[in-house]
Amino acid sequence: MIQRLNIALTPLDAALAALVDGLAPVAPVELPLTGALGCVAADMPPLKARPPCDIAAADGWALRARDLVGASSYSPLPLATPPVWVEAGDAIPEACDCVVDSDSVDATGRMFQVLAEAIPGQGLRxxxxxxxxxxxxxxxxxxxPLDLLIARAAGLEKLSVRRPCLRVVTIPAATGHTATAQLISENARATGATVVLVEAEGRDAASIARAAETGACDMLVTVGGSGVGRTDAAIAALAQRGEVIAHGIALQPGRTSAVARTGKIPVIALPGAPDQALAVWWTLVLPVLDRLSSLRPRQPMTLPLARKIASSVGIAEIVLLEKIEQAWMPLSIGDMPLETIACADAWIVVPGGSEGFAAGTPVDAYMLRD
Known part of the structure; x- marks a missing residue:
């Protein structure tokens, strides 16, 4: 049973724990190979051997290696029967265990003569x-893409994958810009999720609540209107749809975000500013999508800090990093200008109970670039 978190700023780890409490991965679906790219693989049946038999790796003559012992250009070895010519991909004839190139067999006279020895497996796959x-x-x-290559080579036409459906509700801003919602939608699609992007008719709670109809989605995200200003009504709308677990997360940037539930569906309200929304995406939305997809834990890159990080106790802070000569150079702490985001190679979150890290401390960072 999820309990409401009644504190001014909810710790980041407590907010995440409330979101994933009792959350099960979505059911697998079978998709054509082209539609499975980027999705998370579910259980698949064992593959059959490929190639299904020994085949030629190159064009040449199929022979048996032990019959060629002693053959050389100075002492050609005549063959009692003509060898079989095979081309790359052909099955190797029975009793043959190697393929020699055309220059290793003299076929100009009445009798085939081998001009070089071979070893078992030579020229074969x-x-x-x-x-x-x-x-x-x-x-x-x-x-x-390499997994799709394996699937095609194995003769598969479909793959079993987990593909959560994310409903993104953008709340119209005074400027009319929807760049943040588009950013979140693009990031979600890159994880293999299906995205339904809708825009609320207005900034009032009733309009947002109508747009936040969860339907068949596995997760709901709202973008914008999460503050406490007079025109910020996202949290009131979520309260109409379900239970608001926490409004105000101890995360910088991203303090005005909120977490909620509509039935069993996790809900996250993101601020409208792109830097704040990204911080919440990395620390809350992405881990929930990973749980829904049953994705194995993401692997960070561990490098020492080139410079110390000083952080405020009591609030988790996002730090953007640049990789310089096998070390992490901090670019910003708790503040993420768009230009800095574009230059960053990775990010870390300094826990709320930490004052930061000294220079030279190895830290685990999550990559923003491949």
């Missing part, structure tokens, strides 16, 4: 050489 019998596309990992 062995059975299971590309895909071993019983291997699998690992579940819990994001499908990459």
């Amino acid at each position: 062995r059975i299971g050489g590309d895909i071993a019998e019983g291997s699998v596309i690992a579940s819990g990992q994001r499908i990459r």
Whole structure:
């Protein structure tokens, strides 16, 4: 049972724990290979061996290596029967275990003569050489183009994946800009999620509540209107739809964000400013999507700090980093100008109970670039 967090600023880890409490991964679906790219693989049946038999790796003559012992250009070895010519991809004839190139066999006279020795397996691709019998596309990992190559080579037409549906509700700003909602939607699609982007008719609670109808989505995100100003009504709208667990997260930037539930569906209200929304995306939205996708834990890159990080106790702060000569150089702490975001290679969050890290301290950072 989730309990409401009645404090001015809810600790970041408590807000995340409330969101994922009892949250189960979405059910797997089967998608065509082109639609599975970027999604998280679910359990797949074992693959069959590829190639299914020994095949030629290059054009040449199929022979048996032990029959060629002693063959050389100075002492050609005559063959009792003509060898079989194979081309790359052809199955190797029975009793043959190597392929020699055309220059290694003299076929100008009445009799074929071999001009070089060979070893078993030369010029071959062995059975299971590309895909071993019983291997699998690992579940819990994001499908990459190389995984699609394996699937096609194995003769698969579909893959079983987990693909959460994220409903993004953008609350119209006075400027009319929707760049932040578009940014969040693009980031979500990059994780393999299905995104339904809708815009509320107005900034009032009733309009936002109508747009926040969850329907068949697995997660709801609102963008904008999360503050306490006179025209900020996102939190009141979420209260009409379900339970607001916490409004005000101890995160900088991103203090005015909120977490809620509509039935079993997790809900996160993001501020309209792109830097604040990104901070909440990294620390709250993305971990929830990972849980829904059953994604294996993301692997950070650990490097020492080139310069110390000083942080305020009591609030988690986002730090943007640049990778310089195998060290992390802090670019900004608790503040994320757009130009700095564009230059950053990675980010970390300094926990609310920490005053920061000394120079030279190894820290785990999450990459923003491949």
